[in-house]
Amino acid sequence: MAKIVAVLYDDPIDGYPTTYARNDCPQPEVYPDGQTLPNPKAIDFEPGQLLGSVSGELGLRKYLEENGHELVVTSSKDGPNNVLDQELHDAEIIISQPFWPAYMTAERIAKAKNLKMIVTAGIGSDHTDLQAAAERDITVAEVTYSNSNAVAEHVVMSTLALVRNFIPSHDIARNGGWNIADCVSRSYDLEAMTVGTVAAGRIGLRVLRLLKPFGVKLHYMDRHRLPKKIEQELDLTYHSSLESLSKVCDVVTLNCPLHPETEHMVNAESLKHFKRGAYLINTARGKLCDKDAIAAALESGHLAGYAGDVWFPQPAPQDHPWRSMPHHGMTPHISGTSLSAQARYAAGTREILECYFEGRPIRDEYLVVQGGALAGVGAHSYSNGNATSGSEDAANFQPA
Template sequence: MPGKHLTVVVTRQLPQQVETRLKELFDVQLRDNDAPMTPDELVDAMQSADVLVPTITDQIDAKILARAGDKLKLIANYGAGVDHVDVATARQRGIHVSNTPGVMTDDTADMVMALILGVTRRMGEGIKLAQSDTWQGWTPTAMMGGRIKGRRLGILGMGRIGQAVAKRAAAFGLQVHYHNRRRLRPEVEETLDATYWESLDQMVARMDILSINCPHTPSTFHLMNARRLKLMKPNAVIVNTSRGEVIDENALTRMLCAGEIAGAGLDVFERGHLINPRLKELPNAILLPHMGSATLEGRVEMGEKVILNIKTFADGHRPPDLVVPSML
């Protein structure tokens, strides 16, 4: 299946370098605006494509896949997370799914540290104060936050990003703890100087900072539910750059309002861009518009991985970043 005869449909606008390279290699249909496709547009795209290049904004569930037709053979996801794709149903229909793992590791880990610092040092409040007309200058007791050196950081999910966070945290003098589906090898634990907790409840109750770095799966939905959030110390903060669904956002909002959790730094939200209005009003919450992987370098690298997966598939080989249900 020569590449130029492979019909590729892209669901969102991608960096210009990526779109140019796709046009050079494939018969590609690019998105002429940056709005997400409607479900009907997505079905039309899937019916006309050999390869679909979706993003996290495209919900490709069993109902959508049932309308895909027989032409589609590869979903080359632009992004590492594939919780928006029903991978098992796709495989049953003979459709391969690939992703772009490892590209956003450093960028997301950088953002975790930015949010940890931002919340503990009250940067969100400070920015608003400096931009207002009420700031009267420096005083010895104004805008006091907390020092992060010596604090305990609990990392929930110790994959690529979690480990990258651990390395950065050590440089800031944080004590690194973690909970993961599988314990790391002893030599990796030693390198990271990380303490493993088999019990998530026990870890959560003892941490000063909790960083969410696990994917969204059925088993991690509301993993940080109201009961588990209540285990956190009142002076603890929580940071999430992974998936919003991992935290019960309503419960978190109530606890932040009540002062039962000191602060939160959130780059992702349970309902996508529909953020709880009460959460937006809280001074102890820093909210970002899903910027964790938003570097030009990272987004271009993601595109390069997508292209490599498509080219390898077009040449009759297994895409290097093939996703199978057992990985999820």
């Protein structure tokens, strides 16, 4: 019997849903690059259900308990006497999501003597100390591609919300106003602007494809250059550095993983190269940016807007400067956990667990660490080291 601890976000304030807004939840047949969707032997949920919160349990309880395993589900992960730390000592598998991450630091990994696998239900395993996991020969896996397109849609939505000044205009309508001049004094057309993505992997490339019909000029940087066929198809301009990209772009969107090489890549110094009035979109990881530098750039007017839904740590303390800075479009990390995406990453988590318990290989595209080293998608996207330092500040979060 194995003990599995799943750290999931809290249920809705008004209680777990008994009904939903829609009767169905359309799903793609295949991902854009040909990768197949998660394919477990079975699922014990209906796509479209809320699976990512505590009561949803990722649809795993029936499967795990029928096979003799113990499942502990909690949202308590930070601060003294949290449930995760109390359950670590004999846990074999830890599951969490990027939206409410269980920060698996070297200290926690050292306490978890029976730990064999850490699973990210979604994409992005930077909340795990990958170096410490490798040294302990702990497998780290994530459900690659399960919510990539959902995040890309959020990037496009955030871009338009900033450029068109949608959020303040919506607030004026909600508050009974009709001052059109206030609404449009910061509103522009996205058409003819120059948009650049930092990283053109699954999410970044999807963003480029979604934005192409808007009549924008598209730029990208990535340590893995795209095939010439794709560059020609989308009329892409390649950059080898953030400085080169940011100097020419009206909108910069960050779509790269967080690891020691990318931590705080956007800082007071690198922001000097951004065009005055540029917009920055970050749905990747909050720690890609120096939080104080972003707030200062918005206060000074050097940046016209900042949007995204990733923070560091998560949940972010009430005094986090991104909550109160001007001209922002932040959300509490929801981009990759739509009900549509939950169906995919819950099924992918089930697939990973089935492979683990049955002794079958986990898909290479799901692997981040295995056999004491970066593996699979991890070897392509991450670098050795640790990006969890400072995560203890998540304990300072107090709900408003």
